[in-house]
Amino acid sequence: xxxxxPQIKLEKKDRVLYFWLRISLYLIxxxxxxxxxxxxxxxxRRYIFSFETIHSEKNTLPQPYLKDNxxxxxxxxxxxxxxFSAIPLGSYSKVKINLKSSKNSSLPSxxxxxxxxxxxxxxxxxxxxxxxxxxxxxNEADYFIISEEKARKxxxxxxxxxxxYSPEQFMNVSKEELHYNLSGNDISFxxxxxxxxxxKIEDNFYILENQTLKKFFSREAFLSQYEENQxxxxxxxxxxxxxxxxxxxxxxxxTLVSNGISVYIISSGKIFPINNPETFQxxxxxxxxxxxxxxxxxGFYEKTKLFTIYSPHPDGTVFQSQENSQYYxxxxxxxxxxxxxxxxxxxxxxxxxxxxxSDTINCQLKKNGTFRPAYSCEMILxxxxxxxxxxxxxxxxxxxxxxxxxxxxxxKKDWNISNLKMSLLDIFNKIILRxxxxxxx
Amino acid sequence: xxxxxxxxxxxxxxxxxxxxxxxxxxxxxxxxxxLAESVLPGIISSHFSFTRSFLxxxxxxxxxxxxxxxxxxKIEKKSISKKTKFIVIFxxxxxxxxxxxxxxxxxxxxxxxxxxxxxxxxxKVLFAKxxx
Numbered sequence: 001x002x003x004x005x006p007q008i009k010l011e012k013k014d015r016v017l018y019f020w021l022r023i024s025l026y027l028i029x030x031x032x033x034x035x036x037x038x039x040x041x042x043x044x045r046r047y048i049f050s051f052e053t054i055h056s057e058k059n060t061l062p063q064p065y066l067k068d069n070x071x072x073x074x075x076x077x078x079x080x081x082x083x084f085s086a087i088p089l090g091s092y093s094k095v096k097i098n099l100k101s102s103k104n105s106s107l108p109s110x111x112x113x114x115x116x117x118x119x120x121x122x123x124x125x126x127x128x129x130x131x132x133x134x135x136x137x138x139n140e141a142d143y144f145i146i147s148e149e150k151a152r153k154x155x156x157x158x159x160x161x162x163x164x165y166s167p168e169q170f171m172n173v174s175k176e177e178l179h180y181n182l183s184g185n186d187i188s189f190x191x192x193x194x195x196x197x198x199x200k201i202e203d204n205f206y207i208l209e210n211q212t213l214k215k216f217f218s219r220e221a222f223l224s225q226y227e228e229n230q231x232x233x234x235x236x237x238x239x240x241x242x243x244x245x246x247x248x249x250x251x252x253x254x255t256l257v258s259n260g261i262s263v264y265i266i267s268s269g270k271i272f273p274i275n276n277p278e279t280f281q282x283x284x285x286x287x288x289x290x291x292x293x294x295x296x297x298x299g300f301y302e303k304t305k306l307f308t309i310y311s312p313h314p315d316g317t318v319f320q321s322q323e324n325s326q327y328y329x330x331x332x333x334x335x336x337x338x339x340x341x342x343x344x345x346x347x348x349x350x351x352x353x354x355x356x357x358s359d360t361i362n363c364q365l366k367k368n369g370t371f372r373p374a375y376s377c378e379m380i381l382x383x384x385x386x387x388x389x390x391x392x393x394x395x396x397x398x399x400x401x402x403x404x405x406x407x408x409x410x411x412k413k414d415w416n417i418s419n420l421k422m423s424l425l426d427i428f429n430k431i432i433l434r435x436x437x438x439x440x441x
Numbered sequence: 442x443x444x445x446x447x448x449x450x451x452x453x454x455x456x457x458x459x460x461x462x463x464x465x466x467x468x469x470x471x472x473x474x475x476l477a478e479s480v481l482p483g484i485i486s487s488h489f490s491f492t493r494s495f496l497x498x499x500x501x502x503x504x505x506x507x508x509x510x511x512x513x514x515k516i517e518k519k520s521i522s523k524k525t526k527f528i529v530i531f532x533x534x535x536x537x538x539x540x541x542x543x544x545x546x547x548x549x550x551x552x553x554x555x556x557x558x559x560x561x562x563x564x565k566v567l568f569a570k571x572x573x
Contacts, residue, residue, distance in 0.1 A: 005461045008454055008514065018455050022462055029466045039488040430481055435542070 038415070041423040045088035045411040051075035051404040052102075061086060061409060062310040064396075069312075069333050075102060077404050081397040085119055086409050087282070087309050087390050091422070093414035095392070098376040098407070099365055105403035107375055110365040113395040116384040117357040118283075120313035121321075122393050126334035130180030131173075132346040133196040134207060136230055138170035139178050146346075147194040150184030159187055163197075164232040177340045193242075198222075200231040201238055207249060208242065217248040217300060220291050224252040224349050250300055252349060253316025254330075256285055257293045264298075264307075267314030271301035279309040282390060284353040318348045319355040322388075327352065356387045381411075450512065457508045464501050471498065472532070479539040533560065 010018055049061035054073060063071040064084040072082050086095075095114065101107040115122065131137060135146045143160050144151040154160045160167070187194055197208040205222035206213040216222040222231070251257065255266045263280060264271045274280050280287075313319075317330045318338065327344035329336045338344040344352070363377035384392075394409070413419045431437075471494055474485045485491075509516075537556050541549045 004465050005458050007516070008458055010454060010458070011451065014451055014455055018458055021455065021459055025459060025462055026466070029470075033470070036485070036489060040484060043488070427481065427484070434481065 040427075041420050042413040042415055043423075044413070045086075045090075045092065047086050047088075047409040049084070049407045051077075051406060061407065064407070075403050075405065076401065077396075077398060078401055079398060081395060084394050084396070084407070084409075085310060086392045086394070086411070088392070088411040089278075089282070089390055090426070091385060091413075091419075092381055092411035093419070094378055094380050094412050096376060096378045096408075096410045096412065097363070097365070097394070098374060098410070099396070100374050100405040100407075102403035102405045107365070107367075108398050108400035108402055110375065110396060110398045111362055112365065112377060112379070113360050113362045113397065114379055115358045115360045115393050116381075116387045116389070116391065117393055118313060118319070118353070118355050118389055118391050119393060120317060120330045121319050121328070121335065121355040121357055123312075123330065123333055123335040125328075126336050128180055128337040128339050129329055129331075129343070129347070130339075131177075131343055132225075134198050134226060134230065135346040136165065136170045137173045137178065138167070139173055139175055143167070143170055144178070145187070145194055145196065146181055147184060147196040149181060151178055151181040152184040152194050153186045155186045155188045163187075163193060164234065169229055169232075171342060171346075173342055174340075177342055180339055180343060198226055198231040199238065200228075200233045201236055205231055206244075209245075211242060213239070213242045213244045214247065214249050215244065217250060218293075218297060220293070221249065221251045221297075224255045224291065225249075226349070248300070250297075251291070254314060254318070255316070255350065256290045257297075258290045259293055259295065259298050263290055265314060266301060267316055269302060270304045271298065272304055272307035272311070272314065275306045275308050279307065279311075282309055283313060284355070284389065286351045289350040313353065318344060318352045320344075320352045322354050322356045328355075354388070356389065358384050358387055453508055453512055457505065457512060457514065460501060460505050460508065464498075464505060467494075467498055467501060470494075475536060476532075479536050530557065533557070 047061035049059045049064065050056060051072075052075060053059070054063065054075075062085060064082040065071050066082055067080065097112050099107065099110060130149065131146045131151070133146050133149060137144050137146070137151070143154045143157075143165070145154070146152075154163075154165075157167075192211070193199075193208055195208055195210065199206045199208065199213070203219070205216040205219065207216070208214075216225075222228075250269075251266045253267045257264050257266060257271070263274045265274060265285075266272075307314075313330055315331050319328045319330070319335075320326070321328065327338035327341070327348075329338055329344075329347055338347060361379050361381075361383065363379045365375035365377045368374055368376050396407075413423075474489075474491075474494070477484050478486060478491075508514075534553060534557065537553050538549060541552055544552070
């Protein structure tokens with residue numbers, strides 16, 4: 001064996017001792033090397049949240065939240081429990097949850113529930129929605145416009161013609177689909193235009209709301225909500241009949257827009273800058289849905305906080321469940337079923353977001369701390385393996401009120417060939433990306 | 442008393458040799474970490490902190506230095522072989538070139554050349570033999 005310090009001579013019996021100590025040192029080094037290799041090929045993803053320092057930048061787990069989506073701002077945890085999300089990119093085999101209570105508080109029995117789904121797609125389900133306001137629909141010989149969420153029937157073909165509509169503008173729907181909107185008063189010959197009527201005057205688009213015309217600030221804004229053929233073409237004289245509101249109408253909620261190299265998502269009069277391409281792709285958005293807009297259109301919206309991978313999909317997002325192909329619209333922290341494809345079409349003018357929701361798994365926290373109360377439990381994530389998105393939603397339900405100190409979530413990978421292959425492929429892809437090498441198949 | 446002193450000295454000698462081995466292993470680990478980190482930033486540092494690695498390195502070198510003084514070990518200076526010089530230059534060039542990979546090639550080579558020239562002259566100034 002080579003000697004790094006040949007000038008230092010040891011006595012014979014010391015040489016034996018040194019030999020064995022050296023062998024041990026090299027074995028420890030080998031074990032350390034193997035440990036580093038395992039950390040690279042089977043990495044754990046660890047998140048931590050301290051209830052003592054809620055706003056600390058060291059918290060890698062986003063702020064837990066309550067049922068009404070308000071964030072937790074104290075360490076006192078009520079019996080109702082709380083929710084938290086973790087988004088580890090890649091696939092993991094199990095998750096370990098560690099919870100510590102404050103020194104002066106004992107931890108009651110705590111159960112943790114986990115499922116894999118987008119946070120917004122896990123919102124509680126509320127009443128189904130019918131067609132969107134302004135949609136023109138027909139059932140057999142009856143023609144309707146959706147006005148103030150009600151289906152208002154045109155009393156006769158003459159009324160239809162008189163108001164400037166043509167039968168081709170109307171979408172054929174079934175009786176069942178029609179029933180998802182309450183029926184409103186019929187529109188008779190002598191009636192004026194109903195609210196939610198869509199109009200095109202010169203090159204501008206308007207919607208009638210409370211008998212006031214509201215202008216869409218661009219053609220793109222109108223097209224983000226309706227088809228062009230749904231608007232009836234009118235002369236400029238028409239603007240003298242109804243007052244025109246100064247408040248213009250913008251893009252549909254959930255529209256993706258870009259200005260320069262930045263991409264934004266619009267919702268409820270606010271514009272959220274999307275922080276990185278990873279967030280964009282992880283949320284299931286498509287690059288082709290982005291509408292380039294100018295500074296003037298940007299100025300119409302209140303610029304708010306970043307839209308990160310942890311931000312739930314905003315109002316206006318339409319999900320399609322991959323389990324049963326049903327459509328859902330997100331509005332005010334609720335998920336509304338859009339009962340048919342045609343109803344979904346009336347709400348959706350861009351690609352929908354494909355979503356899955358897993359079964360819920362759970363575990364009971366067990367004490368394992370020696371010096372300080374620490375509780376943990378582990379859940380196997382095998383049943384989530386085939387679900388595409390990486391968002392894990394957790395719910396912590398204690399049997400009683402308590403004071404929390406910290407929460408730790410560790411995602412672990414099993415040591416197997418398939419995970420090793422995936423890690424190697426991931427490393428390979430990262431190297432390819434770093435050196436800009438293109439591989440043609 | 443003398444026996445105790447001799448015993449301690451023997452233990453120190455073994456410890457010195459072991460720490461030298463450890464230093465070699467740690468430098469090997471650091472070198473390979475740097476190489477891996479240069480090819481794919483974050484591959485090692487996301488699992489093991491480099492600050493900690495350097496602290497361990499300095500602690501090892503300090504212990505070795507203190508023990509060497511206690512044992513009055515004098516290490517004769519050896520001139521660096523051509524092979525070692527070539528390895529060091531190749532390794533440094535690789536690290537510098539890789540860290541500037543996103544720059545255009547001409548600028549990358551210019552910076553690489555200037556860096557190597559700076560290292561060469563610094564080496565000359567710091568380790569020049571006193572001819573006076």
